[in-house]
Amino acid sequence: MAGNWRSGCDASILINSTKTNLAEKAAGSNFQLRGFDLIDAAKAAVEHACPGIVSCADIVAIAARDAVVLAKGSRWEVPTGRRDGRISLQSDADKMLLQTSDSSEVGIAAFAARGLSKQDFVALLGSHTIGNARCGFFEDRLYNFQNSGKPDPTMNPNLVKLLTNTCLKNFTDPTTPLDQGTPFIFDSNYYKELLMRNGILRIDEEISTDPNLFGFVKKFATSSLDFDASFVAAMINLGKVGIKTGSQGEIRLSCSVINS
Template sequence: MASLNFFFKLAFLGCFVFGIAKGQGLYVGYYKAKCPNLENIVRGITSQVIHRAPTLAAPLLRMHFHDCFVRGCDGSVLLESPKKQAEKDAFPNLSLRGFEVIDQVKAAVEKACPNLVSCADILALVARDVTFEILGPYWDVELGRKDGKVSILNEALTNLIPPSANINALIQGFQSRGLSVKDLVVLSGSHTIGISHCSSFANRLYNFTGRNDVDPSLDPRYILELKKKCPPGDQNSIVEMDPGSSLKFDVSYYTLVSKRRGLFESDAALLNNQETRDYLTYQSIRNGPTFFKDFGDSMVKMGRIGVLTGKAGEIRKICTKVNY
């Protein structure tokens, strides 16, 4: 879902396909009896963080995407490797920020309810709460995930979808995880917040087909604006994905894509399918009448991908390492 960086700076979908869980064992209120103050704890810390550093909303939301698209929603993106061979060490995940926020939330939850709440569930709750904090939708989060014990750099490289993906690769990547074409276009709307480095789209400006050309699907006037911000060879400068509105969760992303101003090729690709094109056109013209509800619904579906429940997995005491 580049940074997609939603999907938001993601790497190419490989042939690795895991079993898709339908959410067995997950339900709203899973911790109600044993940890009744859980959501208040998470929301309180998240609110304080976003009030202080609103730019963390996008990477924290993206972190949940990146977790779920590799091995399922099992918290594996949080694990650290002494040899830098975990998912978080893969190139598509190097731009993720806010791991310390997850650690802060986990420590507070452990103090209140030791050995009960998984890091995977905390990721899902934080993703919902940061979205709401920047004026986005609120949805009920299904809980009950267990944490995985494996995190492999190469799996992140081969199972995250890149910002250069065409519509066929996007649809295949989502459908292999039990997500629909509608989920694809809805969750791509998360690009309404956040930033990207020039390196993620520079080829569209300077060398699209290897002939020093530009991407013809990109609005020429927008190309000129982007070239001013991203001169040739610039790998480090950043650009708002939704110019002028990157800290507010709204429907303007769809208007931009409709005007051929989507920052990534994966954004522009949404114009190449009838269903995705109709959805973004409807939301942009009608000012997003169903977008917030649709986004919450799709996030719930995404949160069911490959989950570990019951006796599978564990409840990590510390999110960065497995229990011993």
């Protein structure tokens, strides 16, 4: 959802930096985010049809659902009525966003603090079934895991070899699919890959080895219906985190700039 853990789902990630403020877009964890132009185009269309009614936060929530549907995933009704935030700070994103190298314990605690369950946590990571990651986010697992000078022993050796060829040292930072099997289809194959020790990011591998989370990984790998239902429920729960309604926030006229 478009926002950070402090401000919630209020489209704060869409706001551009200014001469006096570095916004969330400037945070390292948000470097790979794309598609802002599509959100702007959708906002322009709804502003033409019904000015000042539809928030950027709602547009992002609906776009997230539609992206899943277009990738052959489940469809759900998106609760609407969010308003847009007026604050976007790089420092907040740097402090609050989960990092790819975080442990499962950190992830569980971060989600619990926002009212999200362990099952929500594991289900939402299932979005990695259509994601990509730059080599810089996981190179330590290939070459020097925890300063050992060796690969991460929990990663499948065949995957280590494959990714080492992809992520050559001193080379332009390329990307690789987080789901090596079906990278363009929103399905439960991500969890099957985890059971084969094919998790790319540390957080991926962590949820498959954490005894508090492994049961969810195994259930989702076994039943796509369980994953679909849990992912939809988790997305709806996530969409309620820190939302602004009523007189809070605003309905931005342009998603990248707060109203004057």
